[in-house]
Every structure is written in C-alpha cells, then in structure tokens.
Amino acid sequence: MLESWRYFWNNPGRRRVMLMAYLFIAPVVLYVFVTSFIPMFTSLYLSFTRYNALSAAKWIGLANYRDILLRDTLFWRALRNTVQYSLEVLPVNIALSLGLAILINRKLRGITLFRTLYYLPVVTSAIAVSMIWMWLYERNLGLINLLLDQFGIGPVDWLGKPGLALHSIAAMRVWKGIGWNMVIYLAGLQGIPQYLYEAAMLDGASTWQQFRKITWPMLKPVTYYVITMGLISTLQAFTELYAMSRGTGGPLDSTTTIGFLIYQQAFQYYEMGKASAIAFILFVAIFALSLINVKFFQSRVEGGV
Amino acid sequence: MQTKVARGMQIRELGAEALKKVLLYAGLAAVGVVMAGPFLWMLLSSFKPDLELFAYPPVWWPKHFMLDHYRYAFLNVSFGRYFLNSFLVAAIATAANVFFTSLAGYAFARLEFFGKNAIFFLLLGTMMIPSQVTLIPVFIIAKRFPLTGGNNILGAGGTGLIDSYGGLLFPYLIMVFGVFLVRQFFMSIPRDLDDAARIDGASEFGIYWRICLPLSRPVLATLAIFVFTNVWDDFLWPLVITNSEKMRTVQLGLQIFQSQFLVNWGPLMAATVVVTLPVLMVFMLGQKYFIRGIATTGLKG
Known part of the structure; x- marks a missing residue:
C-alpha cells in the first residue's frame, strides 16, 4: 500500500x-x-431509538425490532403482501416479456413501431400510470367494467375489494414493466449465436425443442438478472400502491406493503425509529439479493454470455 | 410436369409463409392495443364533456371534443406552477449530474491515482443501498441543513430545506450510476488524442472539457434523459419534503383531483396527459438513447 x-x-x-x-x-x-x-x-x-424528528432520539435498544417482529401484526401483513405482490408480478412479467422479445426479434416491416408501443408504459411515470389504471378500474364507468358489461359480467370493484385490490395493482405493474424486461431479453437473444439454431434445424428440432434446448438455457443469466433486479424493485414497491389505494394502503390494509409501511410509520405517525428498523430489515433482504446478483453477474461476464 | 409440381409447392409454401406473417402481425397488433389502449382511453376521456364521460350506455368516441378539463386543470388548479417546479428541478438536476458524474467518470477512466479501484468499488456498493433506507436520514439532513429555513449554524431551530427548491433538489444532484455509464464510454476513446493534447500543453480539465466531452454526446444524452425522466417521475421525495401548494411537483399535483370518496376524472385525465406528454415526446425523439441506458446498465429508477 x-x-x-x-x-x-x-x-x-x-x-x-x-x-x-x-x-x-x-x-x-x-x-x-x-x-x-x-x-x-x-x-x-x-432503528435502535425512539425518534419523532422533533425531540432528540432516545436509545431503546432492540425494542423496535422486538415490537415489529413479535407484536406488530401489520408488519407481517405487509411482508405477506409484499411477497405475494412480487410473486405475482415477476413470473407473469418474465413469461410475457420473453415471449414478446422472441416475437419481435426479427426483421419485419414496422417492428420498431410495435417496440415503441410496448415500451410506452415503461417511460410513463408510476403516478400517471396509476391514475390511468384507476380510471380503467373504476367501478361503474371504468373501461374494463364497461367492456365486461357487454358480456353481461360485473361490475367488479377492482380496487375496492380487499381480496382483489392487490391483484389488480399487480396486473397493472406487469403491464408497466413488460417493455423494460423485453428490451433486456432482446439484447440477450441477439447474443445467442445463430449457428446453434442452424445446427438444431439440420437435426430436425422443432421450434419448441429449440426454445427448450437452446434459447432458455442460453438466456439463463439474463433471466437470473431479471429476477433479482425485479425482486429488488418489487420488494420496495410503494408509489403505485400509495396512489391506487389513495394513500391508505387499503382496503383493510390489503395493499399495505413494506415500502408503504415505512412511509406510513415515518411520515404519517412520525415513528422514525420504528420506520428505520423496518427499512433496515428490508435492506438486509435486498443486500443479500444484490450480492447474489453480483456473483451471477460476474460469472456471466466470465462465461462470456 | 415436374416444374409445375415444384411451382405448386413453392406457391403453397409462400402461402403458408404469408399466413404466418399475417398471424404474427395480428398478434403484435393485439399486444399493441393492450399496451397503448389505456393511453388512448386517457386521451379520449380528457376531451369528453362530463355528460359523455359518465354516460350509460358508454360513449366510446367523444361526440363533442372540448378542452374544458384542460382549462380546469390549469386555471382552477395551479398546474402551471407544478409544471414549472418539476421542470426547474429536473433541469438543474440534469445539468448537475451531467457535469459532476462525467468529471468523475473521466478520472476513473483515464487518470491513474492511488486508491482508484477501492474508491470505485465503494461507489458501486452504495448503489445497492435502497432509497427507502436513506430516506429518513436524508430527510433529517434536509430538515437540519444549517442556515436555511430559520436554522442556526448547527441546523437547529427552523425547518431547514423542507418545502423549498433546495430541499426538492438536493437528493437528485448526483446519481452514481452516471459515473459508471460515462466511465465505460470514456475508456473507449483512444488515448492518443489526449497525449497529443498534453504535448500541446492542454490541462487535464482541458482534455476532459475539449476532447472527451464533445466526443461523448451520445452517452451524455443517454445520461441526461435518464436523470431528467427519473426526477420528473419521482413521487416519494416530493411527497415527503414539500407541504405547501406552491412547491408541489406535477406527480404530486395529480393527487389533488381526488379525495377519499370522489375523483374529478375529466380534469385528472387532462392533467395526466399533460404530465405524460413531455416524457413521451422526449422518448419518441431519443428512443435509442433510452434503450441504450437500459441495455448498458440494466438500471431503471
């Protein structure tokens, strides 16, 4: 040194x-x-103090963590909601974005137009998208219920029913995120050597076999990356849940996620110590995921894929 | 005979090929409708008079196009002010990011110094800290910022940067991601250029300013678009740091068309169109820069 x-x-x-x-x-x-x-x-x-941003922080040791983990039913509720939200958003998002990437990974007239259309939700702000979807989901006059009404179904209270609101928001999040993962998958697809497919076709492999034996394995590092980055972002999900529950995390706490809970504790109840403890629990989870991600990213670079 | 059969097969193959193409386009268009449809519905809704907006059976296409909802958003609600706030903050943040991160990116790419790798990886590490962990401390820094908002030199006594442009702006000034993006690009510029400039007596800053920056317009455009849209779109920080009406940004502004029980849908859709439009326009013009930002870093705010 x-x-x-x-x-x-x-x-x-x-x-x-x-x-x-x-x-x-x-x-x-x-x-x-x-x-x-x-x-x-x-x-x-x-996270080891009681602090309301006005008077000095008071050291209370592990009390916040004890409260959160042992007494606070809302924390566990929020954790369950967050995990459920992530598990609903990610697999659907990955399946659809990979499918779309394969679909548009070819030279066709007008393909850039489609790519642009699919990318529109990504560049729109989370709040704007939430407002648009609140209008689509509106109970009496929303487009979705109007369309269902043509078939005599509904009306469905998409955001007002405790068992349904989180799924409705997850569906919106999938729609918003597809374009982004599609671009990443597209880059991955273009990195797969063409001769692999040519050899497979000579051997008479079907399209499905080519996907199973070439595309999917070759894209594994990309999928891995998409999953960890996706998890890191859905675990922190806040904006769309805040907006579409009109700042309540409801109905009946059914859309309260960890991200929402941190905001609520810190800036609505001024429990900044407790909010910091929740944030730190989230941090540990995300940090672990990031480390795994870095490791795989390295192996991906070394593997040359 | 044989050529006829062959031609028949060719035509049949061509037919299958064409059918496949039609199906493909149909599929692409169907997905396109799902992805773009909500935007179209927003646009149509913003032009419909309330009578058509709330009609049953529904009026799909507006019979009377009108701009009343836009007028309401700008006159009854001071959306113009929110727009100005958002634009100011995003523009200053973009300028600051482009300058500071490219300067650091230059040092990491092209200068030799003690501790380079260690500092670089420390910076990389801070990108893994989720914003929700730093949110509360950064809020406290804003609140206790010395000599602002009635604070004394120790940062006590007043409200600091809360509800001010300084407060809105300061967490956006430098996003570390830019350092990596720019560094990557600077490393690809041949070093012969700076050696030649050095012989001519150019300073390090001169090489950065006169040689590297002009050569990196594409990557700086990517960075600028990334920063601008991220700041423009952010919601949580303005929500936390502002409380008066005149400091609101556009994303916060969209919240005031609704109360717990009632939503003013027409003006809300008009305002959403206005908020969405600038970013969509920038996207249409600079699409390749958008996509490159993602492809090279895999990051999105």
Whole structure:
C-alpha cells in the first residue's frame, strides 16, 4: 500500500495527475458519502431509538425490532403482501416479456413501431400510470367494467375489494414493466449465436425443442438478472400502491406493503425509529439479493454470455 | 410436369409463409392495443364533456371534443406552477449530474491515482443501498441543513430545506450510476488524442472539457434523459419534503383531483396527459438513447 502511495507521490508528474483526479472525483465522493454512506449508518442507529424528528432520539435498544417482529401484526401483513405482490408480478412479467422479445426479434416491416408501443408504459411515470389504471378500474364507468358489461359480467370493484385490490395493482405493474424486461431479453437473444439454431434445424428440432434446448438455457443469466433486479424493485414497491389505494394502503390494509409501511410509520405517525428498523430489515433482504446478483453477474461476464 | 409440381409447392409454401406473417402481425397488433389502449382511453376521456364521460350506455368516441378539463386543470388548479417546479428541478438536476458524474467518470477512466479501484468499488456498493433506507436520514439532513429555513449554524431551530427548491433538489444532484455509464464510454476513446493534447500543453480539465466531452454526446444524452425522466417521475421525495401548494411537483399535483370518496376524472385525465406528454415526446425523439441506458446498465429508477 505504502509502496503504491510512494509510486504516485514521489514522481512530480504522477503526483500532479493524482491530485487532479482527486479534485475531479471529490464532488461525487463527498456527495455520496453524505447522502448514502453516512445515512446508512444513521438509519441503523435510528432503528435502535425512539425518534419523532422533533425531540432528540432516545436509545431503546432492540425494542423496535422486538415490537415489529413479535407484536406488530401489520408488519407481517405487509411482508405477506409484499411477497405475494412480487410473486405475482415477476413470473407473469418474465413469461410475457420473453415471449414478446422472441416475437419481435426479427426483421419485419414496422417492428420498431410495435417496440415503441410496448415500451410506452415503461417511460410513463408510476403516478400517471396509476391514475390511468384507476380510471380503467373504476367501478361503474371504468373501461374494463364497461367492456365486461357487454358480456353481461360485473361490475367488479377492482380496487375496492380487499381480496382483489392487490391483484389488480399487480396486473397493472406487469403491464408497466413488460417493455423494460423485453428490451433486456432482446439484447440477450441477439447474443445467442445463430449457428446453434442452424445446427438444431439440420437435426430436425422443432421450434419448441429449440426454445427448450437452446434459447432458455442460453438466456439463463439474463433471466437470473431479471429476477433479482425485479425482486429488488418489487420488494420496495410503494408509489403505485400509495396512489391506487389513495394513500391508505387499503382496503383493510390489503395493499399495505413494506415500502408503504415505512412511509406510513415515518411520515404519517412520525415513528422514525420504528420506520428505520423496518427499512433496515428490508435492506438486509435486498443486500443479500444484490450480492447474489453480483456473483451471477460476474460469472456471466466470465462465461462470456 | 415436374416444374409445375415444384411451382405448386413453392406457391403453397409462400402461402403458408404469408399466413404466418399475417398471424404474427395480428398478434403484435393485439399486444399493441393492450399496451397503448389505456393511453388512448386517457386521451379520449380528457376531451369528453362530463355528460359523455359518465354516460350509460358508454360513449366510446367523444361526440363533442372540448378542452374544458384542460382549462380546469390549469386555471382552477395551479398546474402551471407544478409544471414549472418539476421542470426547474429536473433541469438543474440534469445539468448537475451531467457535469459532476462525467468529471468523475473521466478520472476513473483515464487518470491513474492511488486508491482508484477501492474508491470505485465503494461507489458501486452504495448503489445497492435502497432509497427507502436513506430516506429518513436524508430527510433529517434536509430538515437540519444549517442556515436555511430559520436554522442556526448547527441546523437547529427552523425547518431547514423542507418545502423549498433546495430541499426538492438536493437528493437528485448526483446519481452514481452516471459515473459508471460515462466511465465505460470514456475508456473507449483512444488515448492518443489526449497525449497529443498534453504535448500541446492542454490541462487535464482541458482534455476532459475539449476532447472527451464533445466526443461523448451520445452517452451524455443517454445520461441526461435518464436523470431528467427519473426526477420528473419521482413521487416519494416530493411527497415527503414539500407541504405547501406552491412547491408541489406535477406527480404530486395529480393527487389533488381526488379525495377519499370522489375523483374529478375529466380534469385528472387532462392533467395526466399533460404530465405524460413531455416524457413521451422526449422518448419518441431519443428512443435509442433510452434503450441504450437500459441495455448498458440494466438500471431503471
């Protein structure tokens, strides 16, 4: 270490470049230090305190964690909702986005138009999309119920029934996210060598066999990446749930997720210590997922896929 | 004879090929309707008078196109102000991100210094911290920011950056992801160029500013679009940091057309059109930059 430091410091030219470089990275490093690095530890500290942002934080040890894990039924409810939401969104999203990617991975006239259309929901803000879907889901006059009405079905209270609201929001989230994963899968598909398919066709393999034996295995790293990134984002889901439950997490807490609970505890009840503890539990889960992701990402780079 | 049979087979094959194509287009179009339909419905709803909006049996296509809902959104609700707020914050954040992250990206890509890899991987690591973990501490920093909003030098006594442009802006100023994006690109610029410039007496900053930046317009465009849309679309931070009407951003503004029991659907759809339009337009114009941002980083805010 010292050796390396001397290498830079003792040579005037290298020293000048090094000091320049430090100057160049200083804004980013300082900023990240203040807004990410320190807050991570502040958050950990706050999770051991009772704090309402007005009076000083009071150290209460593990009481927040004990309350959350042992007494707070809403935490477990939120955890169940979050996991259910993720498990509903991800598989459907992956199946549809991979299907679409295969469908549009060819040279056809007008294919860019379709790709653009499929990508529209991705570039629209979560709030705007939530507003559009609240209108589609409206109980009496929403488009979906109007269409169902043509077949004599309904009306269905998509966002008002406790057993249904979370599924309805998950369906919207799938719709919003397909285009993004489609682009990632498209990049993956274009990385599969064409000769594999040519060889398979010579051997008389059917389309389904080609998918099972070539496309799916070759896309495994991509799928892995899509799953972990997707999980990291659905585990934090907040905006669409807040908007479509009109800020309540209801009906009857049925759309209260961990992300929503953190917001509610911190900024509606001013239980910042407790909210920090919940956030930290979430952090540990996401960090574990990120580590797995990094590991697979590395093996993907080494594997050259 | 034989050629006739062969031709017949060819025609049949061509027929099958054409049928496949038709089916494919039909499938693509059906998916297109599902993906774009909700936007179309929003647009149609925003132009319908209430009588048609709430009619039963439904009026699918507006009989009278009218702009009353837009007028309501801009006159009765100060949507113009929200628009200005969002635009200001997103524009400043974009400029700050492009400058600071490309500067750091340049150092990481092309300069040698002690601790380079260690610092780089530490930065990479902070990207894994979910925003919900830093939300409360960052809020406290904003609240206790010294010498703002009636705070003393120790950050006590006032409201700090709460409900101000500074507060809205400061968590967006630097997004680490930009450093990686730009670094990747800078590494691909041949070094002969800077060596030549160095011999001509250019400073490090001069090489960054005059050689690397102009060559990296595409990647800077990708970065700018990424930052702008992320800031424009963000909801949680404005929700937490603002409380007065005049500081609202457009995403927050969309919330005020509804109460617990009643939603003003016409103006809400008109406002949603207005909020969605700028990003959709930027997307249509700079599609390849959007897609590249995802393909190279796999990140979306």
